[in-house]
Amino acid sequence: MTGETVLLAHDLSKDYPMNGEAVHALRGISLEVRSGEYVAVVGPSGSGKSTLLQLIGGIDIPSRGSVEIMGTSLGSLSDRQLTRLRLDRLGFVFQRFHLLPVLTARENVELPMAEAGMKGRERVARALELLGYVGLKHRAGHMVTQLSGGEMQRVAIARALANRPALLLADEPTGELDAATGEEILALFSRLNRDGTTLVVVTHDERLAAQAGRVIHMLDGRITPL
Amino acid sequence: MASGAHPAFGALGPRVSGLGWLKSLGRHRLRTALSIAGIAISGAMLLDMVMLSGGIEKSFAEMLLARGYQIRLTPKGTLPFDTEATLSGAGELIATLRRDTAIESAGAVLGTSLYGRVRDSLVTLFGYGIQPEAQSLYVLESGRDLLPGDSLSILLSTPAARLLGASIGDTVTLVGRLDPQVVTASVGRRLVVRGMVHWVYDYRGQPSVGTVLPVMQTLANERARDRASLLIVKVRDDRAVDEVATRLGTAFPRLEVNSVADLVRHFKQRLVYFRQLSYILGSMSLIVTVLLIATLLTITVNERLGEIATLRAIGISQATVIRQVLVEGTALTIIGGALGIVLGIATARYLDSILTSFPGLPAAFSFFVPRRESLATAGLVLLVTGSLAGLYPAWLAARAPIAATLRAEAT
Numbered sequence: 046m047t048g049e050t051v052l053l054a055h056d057l058s059k060d061y062p063m064n065g066e067a068v069h070a071l072r073g074i075s076l077e078v079r080s081g082e083y084v085a086v087v088g089p090s091g092s093g094k095s096t097l098l099q100l101i102g103g104i105d106i107p108s109r110g111s112v113e114i115m116g117t118s119l120g121s122l123s124d125r126q127l128t129r130l131r132l133d134r135l136g137f138v139f140q141r142f143h144l145l146p147v148l149t150a151r152e153n154v155e156l157p158m159a160e161a162g163m164k165g166r167e168r169v170a171r172a173l174e175l176l177g178y179v180g181l182k183h184r185a186g187h188m189v190t191q192l193s194g195g196e197m198q199r200v201a202i203a204r205a206l207a208n209r210p211a212l213l214l215a216d217e218p219t220g221e222l223d224a225a226t227g228e229e230i231l232a233l234f235s236r237l238n239r240d241g242t243t244l245v246v247v248t249h250d251e252r253l254a255a256q257a258g259r260v261i262h263m264l265d266g267r268i269t270p271l
Numbered sequence: 272m273a274s275g276a277h278p279a280f281g282a283l284g285p286r287v288s289g290l291g292w293l294k295s296l297g298r299h300r301l302r303t304a305l306s307i308a309g310i311a312i313s314g315a316m317l318l319d320m321v322m323l324s325g326g327i328e329k330s331f332a333e334m335l336l337a338r339g340y341q342i343r344l345t346p347k348g349t350l351p352f353d354t355e356a357t358l359s360g361a362g363e364l365i366a367t368l369r370r371d372t373a374i375e376s377a378g379a380v381l382g383t384s385l386y387g388r389v390r391d392s393l394v395t396l397f398g399y400g401i402q403p404e405a406q407s408l409y410v411l412e413s414g415r416d417l418l419p420g421d422s423l424s425i426l427l428s429t430p431a432a433r434l435l436g437a438s439i440g441d442t443v444t445l446v447g448r449l450d451p452q453v454v455t456a457s458v459g460r461r462l463v464v465r466g467m468v469h470w471v472y473d474y475r476g477q478p479s480v481g482t483v484l485p486v487m488q489t490l491a492n493e494r495a496r497d498r499a500s501l502l503i504v505k506v507r508d509d510r511a512v513d514e515v516a517t518r519l520g521t522a523f524p525r526l527e528v529n530s531v532a533d534l535v536r537h538f539k540q541r542l543v544y545f546r547q548l549s550y551i552l553g554s555m556s557l558i559v560t561v562l563l564i565a566t567l568l569t570i571t572v573n574e575r576l577g578e579i580a581t582l583r584a585i586g587i588s589q590a591t592v593i594r595q596v597l598v599e600g601t602a603l604t605i606i607g608g609a610l611g612i613v614l615g616i617a618t619a620r621y622l623d624s625i626l627t628s629f630p631g632l633p634a635a636f637s638f639f640v641p642r643r644e645s646l647a648t649a650g651l652v653l654l655v656t657g658s659l660a661g662l663y664p665a666w667l668a669a670r671a672p673i674a675a676t677l678r679a680e681a682t
Contacts, residue, residue, distance in 0.1 A: 095678070099674045099677070102584070104583075104584045104673040104674050104677070105673070105674035124589070125588065125589075128583065128586055128587075128588050128589070129586065129588075130586075131584065131585065131586040132585070132586025132587075133586070135586075136585075137581075137584050137585050139581065139584075139677070141577075141680060143577065143578060143581035143680075145295075145578060145582075146298070147295045147297070147298065156582070156585070156587070157585055157586055157587075160586060160587050160588070160591060161586075204585070205585070208586075
């Protein structure tokens with residue numbers, strides 16, 4: 046059940062200077078993700094998975110090549126436009142959750158909606174709906190510091206879904222969780238995809254990769270066949 | 272794709288933005304409390320310096336105008352009560368002044384030291400010779416005022432009454448200058464106490480008495496030449512004071528004619544170092560405030576770089592991040608500044624009580640005058656500089672490289 050092209054990366058390369066020499070983190074990667082797809086990017090540490098995710102998420106700039114999200118070339122956007130695109134079209138889930146510890150679960154979910162200009166009452170209703178979706182409505186008023194790791198990651202997923210993104214990007218979403226909690230997150234990702242969310246997940250977790258519709262293997266900054 | 276202008280900060284409801292960010296001040300409560308205390312102390316110092324820089328002259332002017340007399344005439348080259356110099360022919364001068372239609376009231380004052388007899392000993396007093404119909408020196412507290420020409424009555428300050436052991440209705444004996452050869456009084460007068468007064472220019476605890484001018488002139492041995500220390504003039508129209516003062520200066524070339532504004536100007540010249548000192552100390556307190564806020568926010572921003580990078584990654588704009596940091600700086604300034612105002616007023620009162628207890632200073636005189644303008648000036652200056660102090664940390668936060676920070680956070 047796939048549709049239009051959500052992500053189109055062409056000949057992506059990323060070089061970092063390190064001790065006076067260039068480190069080639071990515072070497073000419075091309076990738077297309079269509080609406081409704083569930084793509085897992087796997088590979089050993091240092092293979093360039095997270096760098097790829099940052100480039101396609103518009104939070105880093107490629108040394109060469111191009112990225113298009115829903116037909117918009119990221120290279121043509123100003124920093125402000127890029128920020129707005131991330132807000133409106135993309136959702137991010139990080140390994141370490143990165144929630145604001147001084148806010149409640151609901152307030153964390155509200156943040157991107159508030160930035161997008163959604164009115165208070167509508168925002169609260171949507172945040173509660175999303176927390177209900179990830180099974181945490183009863184914890185909406187709790188400070189995130191009072192939540193378990195799995196609960197925090199579910200809040201982070203709800204936050205990523207806040208503005209109905211065209212593409213959800215997750216970087217090692219089970220990396221900080223124990224096996225049982227990780228299972229809950231895996232199940233949640235499967236459900237998200239079944240419900241129509243397009244996913245690109247960078248992971249070491251074989252269980253997560255196994256449930257993806259497509260698995261991309263990376264090694265030394267390149268996509269490799271199995 | 273939506274691009275261009277979007278509600279950056281205004282759209283962020285206080286519940287998830289401003290308040291959320293302000294809540295982060297509570298992450299390290301002790302550190303925040305210490306910073307607020309520092310801002311409060313430097314804010315208090317700033318306020319005190321602002322009050323001090325303009326307060327002395329304001330207090331001086333208020334004191335001079337306490338009874339509404341705007342012009343003083345003194346012997347050439349002197350200021351009122353600055354020396355013991357006196358002018359002669361006071362009655363004639365006053366009569367001339369009172370004929371001037373622009374002048375509502377004029378009176379002569381003689382200030383001199385004298386003695387009061389208490390049983391077999393003498394106590395030192397300060398005496399004012401006044402013209403009751405035109406007096407600018409006291410406020411009646413109890414009893415009744417002197418009547419013009421009442422040469423049998425006297426007014427006492429509370430310290431003088433205490434020293435003389437006298438109250439209203441009692442008779443006291445005043446003694447004029449002592450003969451230095453035999454240490455005996457040249458002249459003495461018995462007078463009935465009619466009222467208790469507060470002398471506007473007295474220092475704290477000063478034992479002062481007042482009689483009609485001729486009596487005091489007699490006691491001071493100045494009657495023959497009808498001498499007075501100064502003449503005071505009340506002009507009908509406040510707007511005409513300068514013009515009348517200039518005219519009197521021309522009409523009485525042997526006298527020094529000063530309006531209150533002139534006296535304040537003279538006073539300001541004498542206080543120039545005082546004012547410079549208050550400006551320097553005020554500026555230093557502002558710098559301390561800026562450093563405190565900038566340091567605290569820089570530390571806070573550095574600690575939260577990962578958080579900020581995440582916010583930027585999920586689409587929170589640079590403008591929002593900058594404003595949030597500035598909001599935090601402003602909040603610190605407002606809280607610290609509010610405490611600083613309370614602390615500053617309390618400190619000013621305490622310091623004022625110490626400084627005005629110095630001998631020779633009028634008790635009505637204040638070094639620190641809490642005026643609405645000084646409070647507003649100090650508050651505004653503190654708020655602006657405190658808010659601006661957040662600019663560097665805000666810039667730091669906005670410029671944090673998202674990808675590199677997230678990579679560093681992940682390792």
